[in-house]
Amino acid sequence: MSQIETFYEVMRRQGITRRSFMKYCSLTASALGLGPAFVPKIAHAMETKPRTPVIWVNGLECTCCSESFIRGAHPLAKDVVLSMISLDYSHVLMAAAGHAAEAALEEAIQKYKGNYILAVEGNPPLNEDGMFCIVGGKPFVEQLRHAAAGAKAIISWGACASYGCVQAASPNPTRATPVHKVITDKPIIKVPGCPPIAEVMTGVITYMLTFDRLPELDRQGRPAMFYGQRIHDKCYRRPHFDAGQFVEAWDDDNARKGYCLYKMGCKGPTTYNACSTVGWNEGTSFPIQSGHGCIGCSEDGFWDQGGFYNRLTNIKQFGVEANADQVGMAAAGVVGGAVAVHAAVSALKRAQKKTQDKVES
């Protein structure tokens, strides 16, 4: 196996000073929730370990994960990780194209067999033998299976790879299928979101490269350090929620005052992500801060939960779109009506029996 550069070497080669490198290490340590004692450990790992190659493949997706990734708040994280990924294979970002690109992929797979991390953006559609997504003249599902065979671990980028996302929305005509339902024999880490937060993406990769293992995952296979709490748990508008002060309409005074968006269908209470702590675009803002509710993009099936602006989910099983209250009230109304009729008939019957008894006696 040829000598693989360390992270540190790659960084230095990119013109990054040691001082900046140490800054990156401490930023990463705090992003991962590790104490200051881990900063030298991360630095040491990056200086000595041969870097783990990453192969990045794209299936049925919109490239918003890549777009988010290259906008990492800390430019170093982006430059470092990105430059190393593009060294191997990422057909969005690599310089090569066409046959050269496919050859690079094949070379990377052979060279790092059993050692590389496969990052999957998007998912494979399985209908019509996968013909709805063609990469390099072949269905994407074939490329995915081929690349996954030699991977040490797989990262499912975004809601597409993790859950299916909008292309899997009912009735899912292409049968877009999340990665973990196609590849079942590899450790898979899900990093959902549409897209995921850039710092979360670089944080996950850095953790895996530094410690050579998957971070602690939650029940759904998401890194617990970023998906352990709900948006709601750390939302700065939470006091208005507890107070019962809600935005009632998009243009009302409460919206201007920055009240809670719960009634406007904000999915913060059901969404596990780091938006309300890490923020987006170098920590500038996140949806709720900009006055729009969370749409729950890091949750499974968020695209099929009715309107983004309804508190209660529409239930399609009942033929017409109705929420739990409408269904429940209709059912309770029918039962209540039946009870009233039954009570009336009971009373009549009883009166009838009484008259009869009187006649008989």
Add this chain to the structure above:
Amino acid sequence: MATPTTNIPAHDVAPEDLATVSRQTSIYVYEAPVRMWHWINAAAILVLCVTGYFIGSPLPSMQIGEATDQFVFGYIRFAHFAAGWILTVGFLGRIYWAFVGNHHARQLFYVPVWKLEFWREVIFEIRWYLFIAKEPKKYVGHNPLAQLAMFFFITLGVSFMIVTGMALYAEGAQEGSLTADLFGWVHGLTWNSQRLHTLHHLGMWWIVIFMIVHIYVAIREDIMSRQSIVSTMISGHRTFKDDRDD
């Protein structure tokens, strides 16, 4: 018709009253823990339904004070959680009483599907409610149709609400909490907890429908059946209105 002998003081008895006198047997059916559970459970369910509805569809925004001084929605949620815990602990106590209590304390928790006689009487009860049967049968405990309804609405319904409710509570209590350890697995079945919210919400209406039917039927049977119903859940005694056989 011979006038039955009676030891009721005669000063307040009209002749037509004496015609309705029966031996008035009574049986002690519902022991004190069952009765207490019934009413505590009823109160908890009422609080849970009202607060649960307002959690899904909050009241109009209120401006009482600064957000930090105002805790309207917080109190609504607190009432919901407190009542939920009372319901849960009560239900566990009720299960305990099914083991140590009398024969009737167990009726809530099973349906004797293997007994042909049970189904025959279910059909009879349905006929009674469809006004086909002229006179109902006497029952010491629940009639078979009531037992069936109790099992599906209360035993299964409340269990479902406790399990889904605790799983939702675990979201706020977060990983590592008792509720997350015990009920976190529920999220593995529904994934997006928005779905779990919807199921829990539909469960509320399932219980509301039960309440409508239960209260109606209890009052109706108290009037029209041959035994006491409403007072039985207060005193524990089932009294029968006539001495005839079934």
